[in-house]
Amino acid sequence: MKKYDLVIIGAGTSGAYLAREIAKRGHSVLVIEKNSRDKAGTKYDIFHIEEREFARLGIPRPVEGDAAWAFEFEKNYNSDPLCLYPKLQINPTVGLHLHEYTLLMNDLALEAGAEIEYEAEFVSLTFDKAGRVSGVKYIQGGEEKTARARITADCSGINAAARTSLPDGYGIENFTPGDDDMFYVILRYVRLKNKEDYLDSSTFWAPYKSWIAPCADPGGAIIGIGACHSFEYAQSVYAEMEKTVPLPEYELVKVEMGRTPFTRSPYSLVADNFIVSGDAGCLTKSVNGEGVTSSIYMLKIAAAAIDRAFKTGDTSKYALWRVNREYNTTQGAEFAMLRAMLVGVINAVSFEEFEYVFKSGLISDELLNALTGASVPPKALLKAFGAFVSGIGGKEISKGTVKAALGAVKNAARILVHYKKFPETPDGFEEWCAVADRIYERIGKIK
Numbered sequence: 001m002k003k004y005d006l007v008i009i010g011a012g013t014s015g016a017y018l019a020r021e022i023a024k025r026g027h028s029v030l031v032i033e034k035n036s037r038d039k040a041g042t043k044y045d046i047f048h049i050e051e052r053e054f055a056r057l058g059i060p061r062p063v064e065g066d067a068a069w070a071f072e073f074e075k076n077y078n079s080d081p082l083c084l085y086p087k088l089q090i091n092p093t094v095g096l097h098l099h100e101y102t103l104l105m106n107d108l109a110l111e112a113g114a115e116i117e118y119e120a121e122f123v124s125l126t127f128d129k130a131g132r133v134s135g136v137k138y139i140q141g142g143e144e145k146t147a148r149a150r151i152t153a154d155c156s157g158i159n160a161a162a163r164t165s166l167p168d169g170y171g172i173e174n175f176t177p178g179d180d181d182m183f184y185v186i187l188r189y190v191r192l193k194n195k196e197d198y199l200d201s202s203t204f205w206a207p208y209k210s211w212i213a214p215c216a217d218p219g220g221a222i223i224g225i226g227a228c229h230s231f232e233y234a235q236s237v238y239a240e241m242e243k244t245v246p247l248p249e250y251e252l253v254k255v256e257m258g259r260t261p262f263t264r265s266p267y268s269l270v271a272d273n274f275i276v277s278g279d280a281g282c283l284t285k286s287v288n289g290e291g292v293t294s295s296i297y298m299l300k301i302a303a304a305a306i307d308r309a310f311k312t313g314d315t316s317k318y319a320l321w322r323v324n325r326e327y328n329t330t331q332g333a334e335f336a337m338l339r340a341m342l343v344g345v346i347n348a349v350s351f352e353e354f355e356y357v358f359k360s361g362l363i364s365d366e367l368l369n370a371l372t373g374a375s376v377p378p379k380a381l382l383k384a385f386g387a388f389v390s391g392i393g394g395k396e397i398s399k400g401t402v403k404a405a406l407g408a409v410k411n412a413a414r415i416l417v418h419y420k421k422f423p424e425t426p427d428g429f430e431e432w433c434a435v436a437d438r439i440y441e442r443i444g445k446i447k
């Protein structure tokens with residue numbers, strides 16, 4: 001039986017990032033990955049990373065000519081359902097091939113000294129006499145193997161193979177996300193028939209949770225949709241979208257489908273000798289279900305805490321708790337707040353109201369750019385407020401929607417403040433969870 005400081009389940013972007021960070025600090029790391037190396041990161045082809053994230057997180061930034069690089073663009077439109085009043089947000093974004101980027105991250109982990117065993121499937125966690133996680137059992141080449149670890153990390157993706165197998169009360173919730181807790185994403189890779197339609201920007205239609213964006217082929221595009229419940233439901237929303245949105249003429253090249261968590265992360269991401277991250281910890285962005293960089297943000301915090309835990313010899317949940325506190329009071333709080341806003345608004349606003357919101361200036365280029373860090377000119381805020389008030393007066397926005405929007409703002413503020421008060425130690429955690437549960441009940445889920 002082999003012994004490691006850290007065993008990681010899953011060599012996706014999350015597992016590979018953590019492996020590199022811990023190995024380069026001089027600790028022994030084993031990653032077990034159920035797929036072969038040539039299947040790594042093949043669940044779909046193209047994903048996006050916002051340009052500013054590469055430097056913020058210290059992750060490799062492929063450039064044109066690199067295998068992982070596919071394209072880049074900076075103009076992002078958010079549009080009304082009829083496409084009459086699109087609003088522009090400038091947010092430089094890089095399109096990457098997931099397989100090649102995953103391999104790049106795997107190679108960086110190997111270079112740092114981590115071991116990766118491919119075609120090695122997690123079977124179960126092992127526990128010591130005191131009932132604490134002590135490593136993993138896995139199958140490779142038909143043989144059952146055991147690896148002992150001071151800390152085990154579940155980065156196995158949406159099915160969360162290890163987290164969901166934890167005994168009740170171990171310290172991390174072991175729920176499996178239901179159909180209402182994930183986005184079913186369908187990507188249509190298309191070739192545009194007319195040259196004048198070739199894209200240098202993306203457009204997002206919030207009411208349909210649909211978008212069109214560039215792809216690796218300059219004459220092509222990806223038309224995507226993400227919806228809760230099922231792929232069938234996502235298809236039906238796509239069909240509705242096609243009725244109002246004037247899509248360019250295209251030929252279908254291929255279709256890819258996948259699921260991404262669209263629910264809150266477990267309140268605690270650490271337990272004795274155990275940590276969860278990536279899709280296994282539902283760490284995806286609460287506005288669009290993207291999860292590569294949001295998980296790496298959490299893992300950056302986790303890597304510092306794990307390093308310290310190894311150095312002090314204390315890998316208990318008390319020692320790792322700083323991950324919860326730092327994550328939940330920053331990105332965790334922001335995601336919780338945005339989820340409350342999004343659920344309230346998307347569930348309440350009708351087709352006609354969406355048209356008004358875009359036409360009236362309630363949503364403007366300036367407000368959208370504020371989401372990427374630009375400051376909002378007071379004039380834009382005043383204009384939005386004016387549009388809101390006159391929308392109520394002119395009955396373009398119904399009383400029910402106003403009530404729901406105000407309720408969403410209240411819930412968003414409540415959950416934000418609550419996450420900012422995340423306990424500094426496990427003491428008081430249960431009371432904190434009980435209050436969070438009550439706020440989430442009010443927030444509800446997206447329809």
Ligand SMILES: Cc1cc2nc3c(=O)[nH]c(=O)nc-3n(C[C@H](O)[C@H](O)[C@H](O)COP(=O)(O)OP(=O)(O)OC[C@H]3O[C@@H](n4cnc5c(N)ncnc54)[C@H](O)[C@@H]3O)c2cc1C
Nearest residue numbers: 010012013014034047048122156157258278279290291292
């Ligand atoms: C269609 C689609 C488009 C998306 N687009 C974007 C985007 O543009 N930008 C973005 O940031 N995010 C995007 N996402 C979300 C993003 O793909 C995920 O959040 C991210 O890939 C999660 O990485 P991960 O390493 O946590 O999990 P994964 O990439 O799923 O990796 C988990 C790894 O664990 C392995 N594994 C699973 N079970 C076991 C087991 N029992 N034993 C051993 N190994 C196991 C798997 O084989 C896999 O390699 C998209 C998702 C979908 C579905």
